[in-house]
Amino acid sequence: MKMLDIETGLSPHQPEPPTKIAGFGIPLYSYPAIPPFLQGNPNITDGYRAHLSPKLCVKSACILSNETINIWSHLLGLVLFTFYQLYDNFYYLPENRAETGDHFTFTVMNLCFQVCMFCSAGYHLFSCQSEVASRRWLRLDLAGVSVGMCGCYFPGAYYAFYCNQFWESAYMFAMFVLVGVCLLAQAHSEYLSNDWYRRRLMLYAAFIFAGVVPVMHWVLQTGGFGEPFVQLFMPKVLVMYVLVLLGGLFYISQFPEKLFPGRVNMFGSSHQWWHIMILIAFGWAHHMGVVVFTHWRTHSCTIVTQTNNDDSWSLYTFLGIKV
Numbered sequence: 109m110k111m112l113d114i115e116t117g118l119s120p121h122q123p124e125p126p127t128k129i130a131g132f133g134i135p136l137y138s139y140p141a142i143p144p145f146l147q148g149n150p151n152i153t154d155g156y157r158a159h160l161s162p163k164l165c166v167k168s169a170c171i172l173s174n175e176t177i178n179i180w181s182h183l184l185g186l187v188l189f190t191f192y193q194l195y196d197n198f199y200y201l202p203e204n205r206a207e208t209g210d211h212f213t214f215t216v217m218n219l220c221f222q223v224c225m226f227c228s229a230g231y232h233l234f235s236c237q238s239e240v241a242s243r244r245w246l247r248l249d250l251a252g253v254s255v256g257m258c259g260c261y262f263p264g265a266y267y268a269f270y271c272n273q274f275w276e277s278a279y280m281f282a283m284f285v286l287v288g289v290c291l292l293a294q295a296h297s298e299y300l301s302n303d304w305y306r307r308r309l310m311l312y313a314a315f316i317f318a319g320v321v322p323v324m325h326w327v328l329q330t331g332g333f334g335e336p337f338v339q340l341f342m343p344k345v346l347v348m349y350v351l352v353l354l355g356g357l358f359y360i361s362q363f364p365e366k367l368f369p370g371r372v373n374m375f376g377s378s379h380q381w382w383h384i385m386i387l388i389a390f391g392w393a394h395h396m397g398v399v400v401f402t403h404w405r406t407h408s409c410t411i412v413t414q415t416n417n418d419d420s421w422s423l424y425t426f427l428g429i430k431v
């Protein structure tokens with residue numbers, strides 16, 4: 109998930125001497141020595157891989173470069189969500205009398221996270237091959253972000269509107285439209301250029317903040333902030349937003365390397381924090397899925413309907429103040 113200044117039409121880059129030879133004879137380069145398509149963050153001054161064959165790219169996962177944490181954070185994420193996919197479908201859900209819809213929802217959620225983790229790890233592993241490979245993997249990486257966000261929204265729409273099939277279907281449809289728009293935008297030839305940096309950010313921000321609409325709708329239909337279900341779940345939604353926003357802040361600000369150029373080349377750079385925040389956010393989304401699934405195993409739709417009928421909506425009930 110790295111924003112690169114991909115410049116086309118340049119003459120082939122002439123390799124410069126590496127600053128270090130790491131394991132498997134893999135050379136590591138300083139920022140000025142890498143080809144333009146790998147450049148993008150001059151405050152990461154060293155530890156770059158470049159001009160590697162696919163085989164050496166795979167081997168480079170086992171050496172310390174400035175991509176090691178980026179690669180492994182999401183490779184381990186891929187392992188984690190593959191484990192969840194199997195554990196949820198073959199143990200946890202059957203043990204808790206899950207229905208087909210629960211299996212489908214958990215499968216889609218875990219699969220979206222798996223796809224995102226795979227594309228991201230693949231991009232960081234193989235982008236150092238060539239400009240063509242870098243562009244292909246970057247497109248996959250960015251598409252993976254959209255798919256990963258879909259994995260967060262899907263169980264939200266399914267369980268938040270568990271008792272209201274119209275809105276459940278409407279929000280799922282809206283989510284697929286948003287993902288479609290993101291993927292279509294990525295097909296544009298200018299999408300990866302620096303000119304579109306702001307548009308890319310705006311698109312993702314719109315995608316993230318669009319989630320506020322169904323959340324507030326859910327709060328209203330459940331009976332306001334005073335309802336136990338809302339009080340159980342709302343703090344978890346806020347934690348989710350804090351994690352994603354924190355990750356986004358690292359991504360945009362390029363902190364801490366902007367303040368400490370060259371000091372966090374291998375460990376602690378902004379992109380690594382972004383990866384870790386996304387991994388935790390997906391793990392948290394999975395936890396939220398488990399909590400809300402458990403809720404609907406012990407509550408029925410009639411109870412919620414009854415509550416809504418008893419407390420017809422007003423500003424007071426919305427704010428949780430009963431009169």
Ligand SMILES: [Zn+2]
Binds near residue numbers: 232
């Ligand atoms: Zn990344």
